[in-house]
Amino acid sequence: MRFSTSLLPISFAALIPSVSAGFHLFLRYQNLCDVECNKKSGVCWPKHFVEWRVGAVPSSQYGCDAFRDDRNFPHVLPQFGQEFSWNGYNHPGICGTASVDFWVTNNGENLEVWIHGANPGQKVATCYKQHGDRIDCGRDSCYTTQVNDVWVCAETDLCR
Numbered sequence: 001m002r003f004s005t006s007l008l009p010i011s012f013a014a015l016i017p018s019v020s021a022g023f024h025l026f027l028r029y030q031n032l033c034d035v036e037c038n039k040k041s042g043v044c045w046p047k048h049f050v051e052w053r054v055g056a057v058p059s060s061q062y063g064c065d066a067f068r069d070d071r072n073f074p075h076v077l078p079q080f081g082q083e084f085s086w087n088g089y090n091h092p093g094i095c096g097t098a099s100v101d102f103w104v105t106n107n108g109e110n111l112e113v114w115i116h117g118a119n120p121g122q123k124v125a126t127c128y129k130q131h132g133d134r135i136d137c138g139r140d141s142c143y144t145t146q147v148n149d150v151w152v153c154a155e156t157d158l159c160r
Helices: 002-019 064-068
Strands: 023-037 044-058 100-105 110-115 123-129 135-140 143-154
Antiparallel strands (some): 100 110, 110 123, 123 143
């Protein structure tokens, strides 16, 4: 009995960041396809392309439906996602804010979110790196969605 009681505070402590989070940040990878057809022969085939986007999903909407929704991921990255850096990245806004800037702190474990161009600076969230950070939302013959580089953002009034 003593063993289970001593684990109880640890279990609750592990849940706190998720429960109090306002939103999550992701790097989304999608392998998409369109169908092209030869007009003369009528033969069709899938044409694949890869797209990387950065997005924010309110914690209340956390799940694959929100991860697939382009409204949560408004900008396509100009480069491959593996080369993406959060540090200094400007995002168009989260849950109705003006555009925001991300700044990596604490040796890559934290991400601060600041209103872009605010004078004086206005920090609106602190995000925490989640390890084991890939969520696969399924595959079919022509479509794959994964979110990577997951950050849980707490200490914020955004998205509540």
